[in-house]
Amino acid sequence: MTRRELDPRKERILRVVTDDYIKSAEPIGSRTIARKHKLGLSPATIRNEMADLEESGYLKQPYTSAGRIPSHRGYRYYVNVLMEQKELTEEELAYIESEFASKAFEHQSLLHQTVKILAQLTKYPSLILTPRLNEIKFRHIQLIPLDNTCILLLVVTDTGFIENKLVEVFVPFTPEDLNRVSAFLNSKLRGVSWSELRPTLTQLLREIRSSNRFFGQALETLLKVLPEKRQERVFVEGAINILEQPEFRQVEKVKPLMNMFEEEEKLLELMSRSLLRRGLNISIGEEIQNSDINDCSVITATYEVNGRILGTVGVLGPTRMDYARVVTVVDFVAKALSRFLSKGYKSQ
Amino acid sequence: MTRRELDPRKERILRVVTDDYIKSAEPIGSRTIARKHKLGLSPATIRNEMADLEESGYLKQPYTSAGRIPSHRGYRYYVNVLMEQKELTEEELAYIESEFASKAFEHQSLLHQTVKILAQLTKYPSLILTPRLNEIKFRHIQLIPLDNTCILLLVVTDTGFIENKLVEVFVPFTPEDLNRVSAFLNSKLRGVSWSELRPTLTQLLREIRSSNRFFGQALETLLKVLPEKRQERVFVEGAINILEQPEFRQVEKVKPLMNMFEEEEKLLELMSRSLLRRGLNISIGEEIQNSDINDCSVITATYEVNGRILGTVGVLGPTRMDYARVVTVVDFVAKALSRFLSKGYKSQ
DNA sequence: GTTAGCACTCGTTAGATGAGAGTGCTAACA
């Protein structure tokens, strides 16, 4: 959308209507505007301007002779042009920092912590898409003996995520065997991405099977044990926050959202879309392109490690969302997450 | 409560009222009972019996001249004496099995999966208390070098849980150093419980500091890095399911619950109480002893590994809960969780 | 271009009303 396509007075009125509606969830009329905001205009004048704004699609009326509320187009203009950033308070900054710090030792918990923080600060349902795979590479792999038949398979990715898995084997082995296998796997797999993994392993297996029976068996077990396809996930936190919003007072209105939160497939689709562009992403109303949810907006931001986009995190709320605040929060939290994920991980 | 303190006809009526009310959420009157259930009694007789049941506290009326609903005492009698177990269907059994199996490689995910399954099957909010510490012992500890300054600290507990933590160190080390430290720690810490950990480490440090500077440094780092107190947690899933219940139609009624779900402290208290007794635990209404939630019941069951109670898992719903079904589900799921947690773990 | 005035619209609220479900009580019945 081009910037500044409205004259200053119309902009002022659109801003006032939007700001007020975001606060009160009530349609707002010309009289109220004239009274509350000293624009130096009479209700009648404001009425004329509002009629214009409605005609050009920035405002709408819930019904004849009610006040005006912003249309999706109005919100879009507000977000692109009119909105003023709201700074976070010292306390909020400190809160974010300390909440992150308390989980900083484990990347998976950081992701959970992120949505918790977002839900807490915004009071909207918050979502995070876990790191996608296409780019994730092996950095370290290790087999650790737990007892005679049980081995812990540990994988560290180059983005610092740690995965572990228990493996039961029925071939006798010594710790030294495992170390040799670990070393072997490390030498062969480091830098290989998740999607190349299975092909690489089968290839290796073919080369080696005859020459080294033990390694061959290890590879076979590995192939059996590794999931066909490691799936991205979406974590949701604070879904019930949506009940705080007046537009979801009737339980009926909440159902479609509830259903969506139950279906991870849909959440994946929703969140994946905003992976394409680095940084903030705001989808208003039908821009979400999801027929399940109406009159909602999604604000997300990508998070990254060493400049590589891993996933995306954000909140979902009614179109009458406090954009100014949420944009600030989501942006900051996503950056904080990126920072904590990168911690201790020099570019390799 | 003593068993069978009501005569059979009163029992029959109490059962009918409770069963019907659990299904319909509507107070049920004498005429309806006479019509729907062929007890061979006229409405007037039933009316008399119901008046008796009300007087002795098993039934109550929402208001004069409405039908009757069970009181907490009535529910208690129903649960203790009248209720008939409902078996799970083949599909449900298969569903539980496959959902567990898909996460069986990682204990932490098993816990998450458990609440998901419960929420799915019962349509009530589901909670799980993560394993408590007093009994958890170290089984294996290992330091793994990731790069020059970054070490992965891996801890396996004797109950099969795996914890990992990234540690940054500024003292140069070789992989062999780490192996020696690992071996040393293993020899000293195996079998030590979490609560004895810090004392043990400080003791070791005192003994060793002068004789072996390198181990001393390692111990110091470890002490710095280990959390003061590893906290039990409560995971919640399907909180929004509560909206399906008619008694939570008005959003106002949901608020107290919502607030409770936000405060992990309270959930911990709620869930910890049922750790005391092995197996199923049913708390009805004020038996929950929590002023934040009214007219709710909690059904939990403990889960264990090798006969040791680790935590507890269950659901929270309105007192008008489908006890028969939920009891069966919670019981089965808790046992399934125990089974999967124990898998691959021979008694050591 | 702005403003005051006015008739009109439409959702919300407060009573009023009637139907319906259910009760307790009394008296008759087996």
Place this chain on the structure above:
DNA sequence: TGTTAGCACTCTCATCTAACGAGTGCTAAC
């Protein structure tokens, strides 16, 4: 003595109506 029919009474809920008021568009005056 336990059971049942009858009946007056109670209380909720859904429906309807009327008054209200916030807000509008339009017209005419400033």
